Amino acid sequence: MGATQVKLAEQLTGTTSPEIIGVGTSVPPTTYTQEELLKEFSITDPRVRSVFLNGTIERRGLVLPPRQEDGSRGIETQGELLKKHVANGLAMGRESVEACLKDANATLADVRYLCCVTSTGFITPGFTALLIKELGISRHCSRLDVVGMGCNAGLNALTAVSGWAGAHPGELAVMVCIEVCSAAYIFDGTMRTSVVNSLFGDGSAAVAVKTASPDTQTHVVPRPRLLKFSSCIIPEAVDAMRYDWDDDQGKFSFYLDPEIPYVVGAHAELSADRLLDGTGWRRSDISHWIVHSGGKKVIDAVRVNLGLTRQQVRHTTGVLRDHGNLSSGSFLFSYRRLVDESVVEPGDRGIFMTMGPGSTIEMALVGW
Incomplete structure (x- = not known):
């Protein structure tokens, strides 16, 4: 067994690795079908209409522009969107x-x-100061x-967050993704903006992360330890x-470039193999x-290039169906559904995967 495999084995059985100990989600009170x-x-x-109705999204939480006197939706300025x-x-x-x-x-x-994570608005001070x-x-947080x-x-x-938690055993770190995608919409009738308007929804998701101190008792419910990131x-798709x-x-x-699905899919296998390199898995x-x-x-x-079944991405497709693309917090909505299923067993392994501008694929290896 190599050094990396030994380290991972120790993390799975010991208390050296930060773990996700809680997750919470939120969406707006107003939701709409396509x-x-x-x-x-x-x-x-x-x-x-075809773009809206053929994307498998059924409903999304959004905060729409206010109505005008004639009942139509108004056009918001950038200041109002902010x-x-x-x-x-x-x-x-x-x-x-x-x-x-x-x-x-x-x-x-x-x-x-x-x-705090967000891409749907630019403010100073940021959401961390405002939420505190x-x-x-x-x-002093x-x-x-x-x-x-x-x-x-x-x-x-x-x-x-994992790095901070690892350096401060026993202390609690919280990450929250806050995406008000309806504050980043333009209604100009073009296909470019229509694709975006048909896809994204508003939502927030938070996780609590902690590295167990030596005297921490074993938990009855298995919690995922954050073992490795990749x-x-x-670069050739930087403008996509x-x-x-x-x-x-x-x-x-x-x-959004229409070629994005194929660019991401073509690099998914490379990314997953790099994440698993040296683990023996x-x-x-x-x-x-x-x-x-x-x-x-x-x-x-992604599913085709990684050889995954529809069952293996059931939470991913379920979140898309019920909420649309929630940007940075989407994967945590899927994780919440996995937790609610109560199917995870000690010793199970998982991969978190996100994709976005750069173009970039991020992955995390977790073990319960």
């Missing part, structure tokens, strides 16, 4: 953090490190804001997913796959 959204915005273009990002982001962030701490049997007073004030977390990295950012941030950036400023609209506008040894709900074509491309 048909309802088409009606809300009086969309009759058959091409746009206010939406802050107000609704704080509301969802608070709910997900509180749900996460309840799941972890912890309190706000236990939080020593807070990491909103929730009454200690003013360490914090990190991860901004603008996109759908992959949840695992980028979890790498940092990244794969695809991007956030641009639209001078005509006076707003930011998100762009193969992809067939992975019991649980928690994959970002990037869209039907993205999920299908």
Whole structure:
């Protein structure tokens, strides 16, 4: 057994590795079917309607523009979108953090490190400062804001959170992904913006991470230990997913290249093999796959290239169906569903996988 395998074996049986001890999610109180959204915005273009209705999404949580006197939805300025990002982001962030701490049997007073992730608005100070004030977390809490990295950012941030937890055994770290995607929408009738508007939903997800101190008792419910992380950036596809400023609209506008599913799919196998390199484990040894709900074509491309069954990505497709693409927090919604199933056994192994701008694939290896 090599040194890496020995280290992983020790992490699985000992207390050297940070573990996820709680998870919580939140979505807006207002949700819409795709048909309802088409009606809300009086969309009759058959091409746009096809994009909305053929993506396997049934319902999404969104905060739509206010109605005008004639009953139609108004057009929000960039300033109004930013206010939406802050107000609704704080509301969802608070709910997900509180749900996460309840799941972890912890309190706000236990939080020593807070990491906030978002790509749907740019504010200073960031969500960490705002949530610390909103929730009454200690003013001495360490914090990190991860901004603008996109759908992959949840695992980028979890790498940092895991490192902090590993360096501070027994102390609680919380990561919260806050994505108000409806604060990043442009309604100009183009196919570019219609694809984005048909896909993303609002949501927040939080996880509590802790490295057990030597006197910690064994838990009855298995918790995933964060064993290893890997990244794969695809520089030749750096412009495939991007956030641009639209001078005509006076707003930011998100762009998704239609080739993205195939680019991500083509690099999925390389990324997974690199993650497992040196562990002695193969992809067939992975019991649980928690994959970002990037869209039907993205999920299908990843599934085919990794040789996964539809059953293995059931939570990924379920989250897409019920919430749309929730950007950085999507994979945590899938993880919440896995927890709720109560099917994980001690000794199981799993892979978290997120994809986003860069173009980038992030992965984490976990063991229960």
